[in-house]
Amino acid sequence: MIWIYISESLLYLCFSLLMGAFIIQFIPERLKPEIRISKRLLQLAILGVVFFSITPLIKVILFLYEDIGLLLTMQNVLTGFEVGKAWTVTIIVAVFFYLFVSLFSVLNSKVLSGISLAFTVVLLLALGWASHGASLTEWSGFVVHSLHFLAVTVWIGILLIVGWCSKNAENWLSYLRWFTPLAIACFLTIIGTGLFLMTLVIDVNEYSDAWMLPYGQALLVKHLTIIPVLFFACINGFWIKRKLKRNEPMNPIPWLKFESVLLFFTFVSTGVLGQQEPPHSIETTLAGSGPSANFEYFYSGVIEPSMSWQFGFNTVNILFFTVAMIFMGLIVFSFKKKAPAIVPFFMGIFSVLSLYFGFMSSMQS
Amino acid sequence: MRKNIVMMTILLFIISANTVSAHTGLTSATPADGEVVFGEIHEMTLDFNTKIEATSTVKVFNEANEEVTVSHTSVNDHIMTAGFLSPLDPSTYTVDWKIIGADGHPIQGTYSFVVNQDESKDPIASEEAQKTPVQPSEKQVEEKVEQPVEVQSKIASNDVLVIILVVLFTIAGGFFGWIIGRRQT
Numbered sequence: 001m002i003w004i005y006i007s008e009s010l011l012y013l014c015f016s017l018l019m020g021a022f023i024i025q026f027i028p029e030r031l032k033p034e035i036r037i038s039k040r041l042l043q044l045a046i047l048g049v050v051f052f053s054i055t056p057l058i059k060v061i062l063f064l065y066e067d068i069g070l071l072l073t074m075q076n077v078l079t080g081f082e083v084g085k086a087w088t089v090t091i092i093v094a095v096f097f098y099l100f101v102s103l104f105s106v107l108n109s110k111v112l113s114g115i116s117l118a119f120t121v122v123l124l125l126a127l128g129w130a131s132h133g134a135s136l137t138e139w140s141g142f143v144v145h146s147l148h149f150l151a152v153t154v155w156i157g158i159l160l161i162v163g164w165c166s167k168n169a170e171n172w173l174s175y176l177r178w179f180t181p182l183a184i185a186c187f188l189t190i191i192g193t194g195l196f197l198m199t200l201v202i203d204v205n206e207y208s209d210a211w212m213l214p215y216g217q218a219l220l221v222k223h224l225t226i227i228p229v230l231f232f233a234c235i236n237g238f239w240i241k242r243k244l245k246r247n248e249p250m251n252p253i254p255w256l257k258f259e260s261v262l263l264f265f266t267f268v269s270t271g272v273l274g275q276q277e278p279p280h281s282i283e284t285t286l287a288g289s290g291p292s293a294n295f296e297y298f299y300s301g302v303i304e305p306s307m308s309w310q311f312g313f314n315t316v317n318i319l320f321f322t323v324a325m326i327f328m329g330l331i332v333f334s335f336k337k338k339a340p341a342i343v344p345f346f347m348g349i350f351s352v353l354s355l356y357f358g359f360m361s362s363m364q365s
Numbered sequence: 366m367r368k369n370i371v372m373m374t375i376l377l378f379i380i381s382a383n384t385v386s387a388h389t390g391l392t393s394a395t396p397a398d399g400e401v402v403f404g405e406i407h408e409m410t411l412d413f414n415t416k417i418e419a420t421s422t423v424k425v426f427n428e429a430n431e432e433v434t435v436s437h438t439s440v441n442d443h444i445m446t447a448g449f450l451s452p453l454d455p456s457t458y459t460v461d462w463k464i465i466g467a468d469g470h471p472i473q474g475t476y477s478f479v480v481n482q483d484e485s486k487d488p489i490a491s492e493e494a495q496k497t498p499v500q501p502s503e504k505q506v507e508e509k510v511e512q513p514v515e516v517q518s519k520i521a522s523n524d525v526l527v528i529i530l531v532v533l534f535t536i537a538g539g540f541f542g543w544i545i546g547r548r549q550t
């Protein structure tokens with residue numbers, strides 16, 4: 001299963017890189033640092049989209065081939081299944097996209113960048129077509145899933161490109177002036193659409209009950225990984241801005257890099273989430289596929305499908321939440337004390353761990 | 366104005382989400398889970414909450430765990446129908462279904478139903494038989510209510526959690542010291 005998770009995460013990364021690389025071309029020179037993107041990176045990202053989007057197909061084929069044979073399964077999946085059709089569209093679009101990027105200097109002209117951006121959006125829609133949300137609803141799931149993914153890739157794409165491809169921190173203040181509002185808009189869109197997608201799968205009231213299942217576990221981890229990202233985003237968006245305005249010496253690029261690495265962890269947990277069986281009914285899923293291994297580790301009692309979890313405080317979880325707060329405080333503190341960005345990065349990871357243990361040990365039936 | 370439109374759409378989505386609110390992989394089936402059926406069963410219908418792919422399969426086993434031949438299955442949007450060569454003999458049947466949702470998610474599940482002899486032959490016996498499946502389910506409900514009381518908040522491996530806590534506090538303290546110490550030198 002791990003290879004599926006890795007490939008999903010890398011798929012999101014490729015999409016973000018393409019999105020960021022082309023959007024940044026529309027920003028006037030004086031509003032961004034000097035950025036150099038190699039064509040090779042774009043080509044690799046397009047190839048990545050093709051290869052990494054095939055894994056759900058492989059998964060279905062492996063699940064089915066015992067019953068009807070490998071060749072027939074492949075044929076069925078490619079021509080009959082929604083995921084298969086979506087992937088066929090992906091590969092056709094990607095071939096043209098690849099040729100387009102290879103033949104023209106797409107990064108030197110706004111028109112060509114615009115066409116490339118359109119290619120990227122078509123690929124993104126193809127991915128949304130085969131999404132879980134799309135299969136549950138007539139059209140709203142498809143629209144919302146695509147919008148969710150679009151907001152994610154715009155925000156993270158620009159962050160990745162500016163963080164890893166910029167030569168210097170010139171024009172940083174003017175860059176922040178447009179990027180901060182854009183990032184906030186993307187973030188709000190992500191929350192709104194994310195809530196919608198979540199209600200398609202689980203009842204919000206049953207959120208903590210879902211922790212019994214691998215799906216709920218992945219959802220919890222995903223939501224927790226967003227917390228250190230927000231700390232970094234606030235430091236990058238507001239605090240560094242204030243420092244730069246006061247002309248304090250400060251290199252914002254490493255901070256941006258670590259923010260993007262933290263976001264990659266969110267990608268990984270999303271990748272895991274996307275591959276879990278969505279629990280439309282916790283009871284049935286629990287009876288059918290069993291509880292999550294992590295959950296079983298924390299809870300030794302008999303797991304009854306009809307159990308409902310109450311959130312309760314006890315000494316252990318209060319201590320976990322306390323240490324989580326300390327780690328969050330340390331993120332801020334290490335920025336204040338000008339520690340290298342890798343220190344708060346680890347503090348962020350430890351705060352996620354502490355929160356996770358805190359929540360897992362808070363469960364009472 | 367534009368903001369309002371965006372807000373409205375988001376609200377609409379959230380409201381419509383509640384009406385969609387899907388609940389099980391398998392929404393309903395005939396014969397249903399735990400149902401006792403009288404008379405001839407030629408066909409079985411499984412209704413899922415998601416659009417399913419044509420290669421979805423269903424297997425039916427009788428009491429002796431012998432597979433019952435399913436003569437044909439057909440899939441239509443989110444309904445799967447399976448037909449039998451001959452009407453099912455009286456027995457307890459287990460149904461194993463294995464579907465692929467339109468999003469490529471494989472889901473499997475199982476349920477069972479009982480086929481009884483024709484009602485007209487022995488009405489009293491069948492009435493009793495009809496009651497039997499009700500009783501165990503009542504028991505189950507009782508058990509479910511009792512059990513959580515017995516096993517209340519049994520958090521496993523408390524020792525491990527305490528060790529993890531100590532490690533986390535140590536790391537936090539270590540880093541705090543390091544940041545401060547770094548400043549002084």
